[in-house]
Amino acid sequence: MNSVSIPNKLNALLKGNNVQVQLSVPQLAEKVLNRKEGSLTSTGAVCATTGKYTGRSPKDKYIVEEASTKDKVDWGSVNQPISEEVFSNLYEKVLNYLQDKDEVFVFKGFAGADKKHRLPIQVINEYAWHNLFAHQMFIRPTDEELLDHHAEFTVISAPNFKADPAVDGTASETFIIVSFERRTVLIGGTEYAGEIKKSIFSVMNYLLPQNGILPMHCSSNVGLEGDVALFFGLSGTGKTTLSADPNRRLIGDDEHGWSPNGVFNIEGGCYAKCINLTREKEPQIFDAIRFGSVLENVVINSESRVADYDDNTLTENTRAAYPLQAIDNIVDPSIAGHPNTIVFLTADAFGVLPPIAKLSKEQAMYHFLSGYTSKLAGTERGITSPQATFSTCFGSPFLPLPATEYAEMLGKKIDEHNAKVFLVNTGWTGGEYGVGNRMKLPYTRAMIQSALEGELNNVETVKDEIFGLNIPLHVPGVPDEVLQPNKTWADQSAYEAKAKELASKFRENFKKFANVPAEIEEKGGPVA
Numbered sequence: 014m015n016s017v018s019i020p021n022k023l024n025a026l027l028k029g030n031n032v033q034v035q036l037s038v039p040q041l042a043e044k045v046l047n048r049k050e051g052s053l054t055s056t057g058a059v060c061a062t063t064g065k066y067t068g069r070s071p072k073d074k075y076i077v078e079e080a081s082t083k084d085k086v087d088w089g090s091v092n093q094p095i096s097e098e099v100f101s102n103l104y105e106k107v108l109n110y111l112q113d114k115d116e117v118f119v120f121k122g123f124a125g126a127d128k129k130h131r132l133p134i135q136v137i138n139e140y141a142w143h144n145l146f147a148h149q150m151f152i153r154p155t156d157e158e159l160l161d162h163h164a165e166f167t168v169i170s171a172p173n174f175k176a177d178p179a180v181d182g183t184a185s186e187t188f189i190i191v192s193f194e195r196r197t198v199l200i201g202g203t204e205y206a207g208e209i210k211k212s213i214f215s216v217m218n219y220l221l222p223q224n225g226i227l228p229m230h231c232s233s234n235v236g237l238e239g240d241v242a243l244f245f246g247l248s249g250t251g252k253t254t255l256s257a258d259p260n261r262r263l264i265g266d267d268e269h270g271w272s273p274n275g276v277f278n279i280e281g282g283c284y285a286k287c288i289n290l291t292r293e294k295e296p297q298i299f300d301a302i303r304f305g306s307v308l309e310n311v312v313i314n315s316e317s318r319v320a321d322y323d324d325n326t327l328t329e330n331t332r333a334a335y336p337l338q339a340i341d342n343i344v345d346p347s348i349a350g351h352p353n354t355i356v357f358l359t360a361d362a363f364g365v366l367p368p369i370a371k372l373s374k375e376q377a378m379y380h381f382l383s384g385y386t387s388k389l390a391g392t393e394r395g396i397t398s399p400q401a402t403f404s405t406c407f408g409s410p411f412l413p414l415p416a417t418e419y420a421e422m423l424g425k426k427i428d429e430h431n432a433k434v435f436l437v438n439t440g441w442t443g444g445e446y447g448v449g450n451r452m453k454l455p456y457t458r459a460m461i462q463s464a465l466e467g468e469l470n471n472v473e474t475v476k477d478e479i480f481g482l483n484i485p486l487h488v489p490g491v492p493d494e495v496l497q498p499n500k501t502w503a504d505q506s507a508y509e510a511k512a513k514e515l516a517s518k519f520r521e522n523f524k525k526f527a528n529v530p531a532e533i534e535e536k537g538g539p540v541a
Contacts, residue, residue: 022108023167026137027119029112034119035159036141038148038305041118044141048116051142055318057304058333060311061142063204067310067328069211070187070203071410077192086219087415099182100192104199106181110174111139118144121162123152124213126347127277130226130270132217135164136209139171146206146307149336151213152281166216168209170200191215191413206309206334210284211411214268217279219413227271227422228279230408232256233264235349241276242465243269245407246358247386251439253285254454255358255461257297262344265337271352271426278347282336287311288329290322301339308333351430354465356437357407362387362399364441364449365498365512368491369460370482371474374427377434378420379537381406382526383519387440399446401518417528435464436482443501445511459490479512480539516540 026032036044042059045051051061075095076086086092111117118138125131136147147168154162175186187202189212198212218228231245232252237260246252253266265278266285285298287308292299302308302320309332312324322331337343357380359366372380384404405416412419427434439457443449463469474483475497484496494500502508516539523534 032117041145058306060308066203066205068330073187074189079194120147134166136168150282166196168198172204174201215411229269232266234261240353241349242354243352244356250358250360264344275350285333287333288331301335306335352432355434359386361438361440362446363515364445366438367484370436372434375536378424382420403522456491
């Protein structure tokens with residue numbers, strides 16, 4: 014199939030009598046129920062299950078190797094190449110498949126709240142609930158914007174179309190394929206809605222740097238005086254909890270761009286984990302799950318239709334999707350100035366990283382590239398002790414370009430805007446997991462508040478001898494002895510051994526970055 018026939022084939026699909034374009038939330042909710050794709054919960058949300066796949070399928074994700082991508086993409090186990098021929102053949106099969114469905118749903122919207130840098134997109138779905146998900150996750154156009162909307166990227170999701178690896182050239186029945194020349198994401202064989210969201214994030218991670226914009230996997234909020242904060246962190250580090258501050262307005266909870274004008278949210282909604290969710294712990298998320306929201310793989314009582322957020326029968330990865338406007342304390346539109354403070358969150362189960370440390374630019378780039386946290390004993394089969402986990406730039410599955418390009422952009426922006434960077438450990442103190450205790454949340458909140466208010470910019474610090482980190486000697490609201498990890502351990506030799514063990518893991522992980530300037534590794538990392 015040549016490149017000319019691809020848009021013609023798509024146009025033919027979009028003009029079909031079975032296509033439903035830009036249905037409202039009530040219309041989509043009705044479709045979900047009438048088509049028996051999901052059920053209504055007691056709060057008015059719809060709940061759907063995703064069958065075999067309850068999370069992303071990274072081994073089935075590909076980027077088409079094309080003239081424009083061949084020398085730009087960081088090819089490997091994350092960015093797996095696939096041929097134009099494989100993509101074209103699957104594309105034609107998927108469009109033929111959708112043409113034969115009774116109904117196909119189309120959402121038109123945007124990725125990127127800053128109108129100067131937003132990407133017009135359309136999402137074509139086999140399922141109504143996936144289209145409702147897209148409606149809530151991306152930025153919804155006004156009626157006027159819809160009249161002049163021309164999609165520059167298309168996501169096509171057909172969960173019930175399964176590839177034949179022997180014929181189609183995929184690794185399994187599932188495929189998530191991005192073609193940057195065809196401006197298309199093709200998804201099949203999986204019902205997990207997160208693939209739709211994350212595929213567009215991957216697209217933005219490729220496109221935005223070409224315009225001098227740093228894409229970031231982080232949450233962001235703004236204070237009463239307009240000061241902006243970014244929170245990076247992997248699952249379990251407290252990113253959502255700590256960025257939800259009643260005294261600060263939320264810009265976004267997961268994906269942002271940092272442009273020459275400041276920070277903007279890439280999305281129009283939130284995709285929150287809701288395992289063990291309670292109103293007491295996460296009131297914003299709990300109260301946002303109402304009519305129009307989408308629950309994914311949450312177990313619902315068959316009679317009362319009340320969600321049991323503690324039930325992990327289907328998966329630990331239960332999710333809720335809802336628009337940002339379901340939260341009261343937000344910035345609307347989701348745009349703000351340049352970040353004053355950047356926080357890297359880690360949950361160190363080794364119990365040796367300080368609860369807060371000030372980072373130089375070199376240290377910031379080192380820890381950004383490292384993206385460290387811990388997996389805990391019992392979280393996965395076979396894990397009996399804490400394990401160090403590194404996810405480059407706190408989002409390695411979604412980075413098409415070499416990681417060093419994102420880190421270099423971050424370093425330049427830190428310099429340009431004099432942003433203060435802090436490493437905050439929400440993990441263990443007084444010993445490793447199983448011996449020590451989890452850092453008290455009020456202490457962490459006090460440390461972050463002091464960082465955001467500039468109280469730590471000029472305080473006296475002490476240098477950690479193993480990690481080279483500058484630790485404040487005093488933080489309002491936090492006992493001094495908590496701030497230095499070595500002073501919280503009863504057995505100093507055990508502390509030193511565990512700290513050196515983690516430091517060696519950092520150094521071993523960093524070997525994969527071949528072209529990092531020497532001063533980043535020398536000044537940023539643990540002391541050799």
